Amino acid sequence: MSMQMPNKRNRLLPWYIGLAIILAADIYIGYLFHATSCPATGLPEFMVLIVMPAVYLALMYVTLRNQP
Numbered sequence: 001m002s003m004q005m006p007n008k009r010n011r012l013l014p015w016y017i018g019l020a021i022i023l024a025a026d027i028y029i030g031y032l033f034h035a036t037s038c039p040a041t042g043l044p045e046f047m048v049l050i051v052m053p054a055v056y057l058a059l060m061y062v063t064l065r066n067q068p
Contacts, residue, residue, distance in 0.1 A: 015057070015064050022053045 010016075026049050032038070033045055 011064055011067055012061070015061055018060055019057060022057065026053060 030049055033040065033049075038045070
């Protein structure tokens, strides 16, 4: 009987999946901002499309990076 080594998986795989989902959502929301002539000025659009996803991805990266 031989003991099999457990498969080593990439700890950041969930981060990559989250990044893909956030990029898809950002593209869709950006399209809606543009296509519907959204009355929001530049700051709210910047916060929704850049700041919030960046903070979320940074926190998710730190959390997943510190896993054992």
